[in-house]
Amino acid sequence: QVQLVESGGGLVQAGGSLRLSCAASGRTIGTYAMGWFRQAPGKEREFVAAISWSGRNTNYADSVKGRFTISRDNAKITVFLQMNSLKPEDTAVYYCAAGGGGYSISYYNKRSAYDYWGQGTQVTVSS
16 A cells, blocks of 8 residues: 655764655555654664654654654655764664554554555664
8 A cells, every 4th residue: 555665875974964765655545654763783673753644743762852853745745854963873774664543643653553664774874
């Protein structure tokens, strides 16, 4: 029903910025919250940020608050993750996800809340 494709990953120096994009395509049912997760080698996939279908509600992991911003363009069915003040600890594969249900934004901070996933894009922050 939904296909997600991430882009914008790459190599950046610590303190720099990077903007990730996630384009959605295919048939959709209902409204979807969108989220970003990341996974470093040998680590579990962790929540980064989420945004409601309306774009009015957002949620961030404590580790990225004040540095990352999630946004969406419903007309183009795209979600973004603006990453500023990047740290080496941010190095990971970043995944875009879409979750239905229309629940409170606080619900979308776990993997089980999402129905569709992209294949990920690598972000590497050098020191």
